[in-house]
Amino acid sequence: MKVLFVYQKSESLISQHVNMLTDGLRQSATIDTADTVSAIRKAVKEQEPDIIHCHGCPSVSATRAILSAVNKGVRLVLTLHGQMEPWATDTSHKAPAIYWHKKLIHRAYAVILLGRLELTNFQHLGWNRRTEEIHNAVTTNTISGQEMCTATFAIYQKVMDSNTLELMDEPTARMLKAIIKIGIMGDRRWTVVLPSEDVNWRHLFLYAEHEHIRNYVDYGINILGLTVPNIDTMRIAAYFPDNYETPKPIREKVGDYKGKETDYLLRIIHQIRQKPLLLHLIELTRELYRDTVDDDQLAEGLAEKKLTAFTRSLMQVLDEQTALDEGYMPLPPADNRLTQQIRRQLENHLNIED
Numbered sequence: 001m002k003v004l005f006v007y008q009k010s011e012s013l014i015s016q017h018v019n020m021l022t023d024g025l026r027q028s029a030t031i032d033t034a035d036t037v038s039a040i041r042k043a044v045k046e047q048e049p050d051i052i053h054c055h056g057c058p059s060v061s062a063t064r065a066i067l068s069a070v071n072k073g074v075r076l077v078l079t080l081h082g083q084m085e086p087w088a089t090d091t092s093h094k095a096p097a098i099y100w101h102k103k104l105i106h107r108a109y110a111v112i113l114l115g116r117l118e119l120t121n122f123q124h125l126g127w128n129r130r131t132e133e134i135h136n137a138v139t140t141n142t143i144s145g146q147e148m149c150t151a152t153f154a155i156y157q158k159v160m161d162s163n164t165l166e167l168m169d170e171p172t173a174r175m176l177k178a179i180i181k182i183g184i185m186g187d188r189r190w191t192v193v194l195p196s197e198d199v200n201w202r203h204l205f206l207y208a209e210h211e212h213i214r215n216y217v218d219y220g221i222n223i224l225g226l227t228v229p230n231i232d233t234m235r236i237a238a239y240f241p242d243n244y245e246t247p248k249p250i251r252e253k254v255g256d257y258k259g260k261e262t263d264y265l266l267r268i269i270h271q272i273r274q275k276p277l278l279l280h281l282i283e284l285t286r287e288l289y290r291d292t293v294d295d296d297q298l299a300e301g302l303a304e305k306k307l308t309a310f311t312r313s314l315m316q317v318l319d320e321q322t323a324l325d326e327g328y329m330p331l332p333p334a335d336n337r338l339t340q341q342i343r344r345q346l347e348n349h350l351n352i353e354d
Contacts, residue, residue: 001028001029001030001050001051001156001157001160002029002030002032002047002048002049002050002051003025003029003030003031003032003049003050003051003052003053003156004031004032004033004034004040004043004044004047004049004051004052004053004074005018005021005022005031005032005033005034005053005055006033006034006035006040006052006053006054006055006058006062006066007033007035007054007055007056008035008056008058009035011056011081013081013136013138013139014055014056014081016138017055017079017081017136017137017138018033018055020137020138020145020148020149021148021149021152024145024146024148024149024150025149025152025153028153029153029156030047032047032049036062037059037061037062037064037065040052040062040065040066040069041065041068044065044068044069044072044074049069049074050074050075050160051074051075051076051077051109051156051159051160052066052069052070052074052075052076052077053076053077053078053079053152053156054066054076054077054078054079054104055079055081056079056080056081057080057101058101058104063101063103063104066104067103067104067107070107073166075109075159075160076104076107076108076109077108077109077110077111077112077155077156077159078104078105078108078110078111078112079111079112079113079114079134080111080112080113080114080118080122081114081136082114082118102127105127105128106127106128106353107353108128108130109130109159109162109239109352110130110131110132110155110158110159110239111128111130111131111132112131112132112133112134112152112155113131113132113133113134114133114134114135114136114139115133115135115136116133119131119133129242130239130352132151132155134148134151134152134155135148136148154237158237158238158239159239161202161206161236161237161238162238162239162240162350162352163238163239163350163351163352164202164203164204164206164207164210164350165207165347165350166347166350166351167200167203168200168203168204168207169200169203170195171195171197171198171199172195172199172200172201172203172204174193174194174195175194175195175199175204176204176207176208176217177320177321177322177323178192178193178194178195178220178224178323179204179216179217179220179221179224179226180213180216180217180220180282180321180322180323181220181322181323182219182220182223182224183215183216183217183218183219183220183223183282184216184220184282184285184286184289184322185289186219186223187223188223188224188225192224192323194224201228201229201231202229202231204217205217205231205233206231206233206236206238207350208233209233209234209236210238210240210350211247211277211278211279211349211350212246212247212248212279213278213279213282214233216282239352240350240352241349241350241351241352241353244349244350247277247278247279247280248279249279249283250268250271250279250280250283250284253271253280254267254268254270254271255267261287261290261292261293261294262293262294262297262298262301263301264287265284265287265288265293265298265301265330266298266301266302266305266307268280268283268284268287269284269302269307269310269311269314270305270307272284272314273307273310273314275345276314276317276342276345276346277346277349278321278346278349281314281317281318281321281322281346282322284318285318285322285324288318288324288328288329288330289328293328293330295330298330299330299331302330302331308331309334309338310338311330311331312331312332312333312334313333313334313335313336313338313339313341313342314342315329315330315331315332315333315334316333316334316335316339317339317342317343317346318333319333320343321346
């Protein structure tokens with residue numbers, strides 16, 4: 001894990017805080033520091049940090065440099081060194097400087113507050129719900145330097161365990177698709193090509209956990225006879241979007257299957273149009289493999305419900321996500337703007353900025 005500390009070295013207390021973290025985290029992370037715009041840009045380009053940890057409110061130009069890095073995928077953590085206490089956010093006389101950093105605060109994966117008063121005031125503003133309280137070992141004896149470092153690293157790990165789809169490399173994504181296909185079919189005789197490269201199982205399992213498809217993944221792995229690490233994803237903390245809810249089985253949205261396959265499929269597709277979720281795509285794929293599906297009748301029903309265009313785009317996405325065979329698609333797939341919209345919705349489901 002590579003972390004870039006951004007702070008103003010002229011601020012004595014902040015410098016002491018950063019130095020303590022730098023010394024305490026050397027065994028756990030690769031640490032670099034920057035205190036100017038040019039240094040930030042150089043470090044981002046050359047060091048390619050996973051996380052920028054910004055201490056205090058940066059200048060406007062430094063804020064732009066940080067946001068540029070965030071737009072490229074670097075994850076942001078903020079520690080506001082007293083800038084969120086009531087005296088610092090009082091608007092009775094003029095707009096406080098902190099208000100110019102609202103966008104930066106919103107983009108942070110986590111905001112660390114150094115005390116209860118600052119935390120309470122920040123939460124009242126509602127700018128970012130992903131808050132953490134860690135006392136400052138420089139100014140208080142309620143926490144040791146090592147405890148502060150341990151708590152800070154735990155936040156870094158939580159950041160890197162969030163939205164792992166964004167971090168997932170190509171071999172891991174291919175392995176996930178193959179496992180999902182076998183997990184759906186329940187039979188290893190279906191042709192799947194497994195990647196020969198190393199797979200990041202932590203990313204794969206966490207994504208499966210957060211999309212509530214771990215049962216399909218575990219089943220697929222078992223059928224394939226793969227040897228994988230034992231990762232208890234239920235015990236791993238992560239950050240989620242404000243509107244995130246654990247995906248629930250499609251029947252809880254559309255009702256139970258009652259023997260009319262076409263009607264049931266129409267309800268599923270309509271629900272997916274409202275909010276595409278990987279779990280529901282998997283469940284739809286399972287239904288489309290049933291021998292009782294009447295493709296002509298389903299196509300007519302889709303036309304009546306004005307779902308034809310959406311379903312064609314959805315079939316393309318099912319090919320990409322669950323490896324649905326074209327022979328089981330009620331309509332030919334289409335790759336267009338609507339298809340891209342479905343892809344983005346799936347990709348952004350765990351995105352904290354969505």
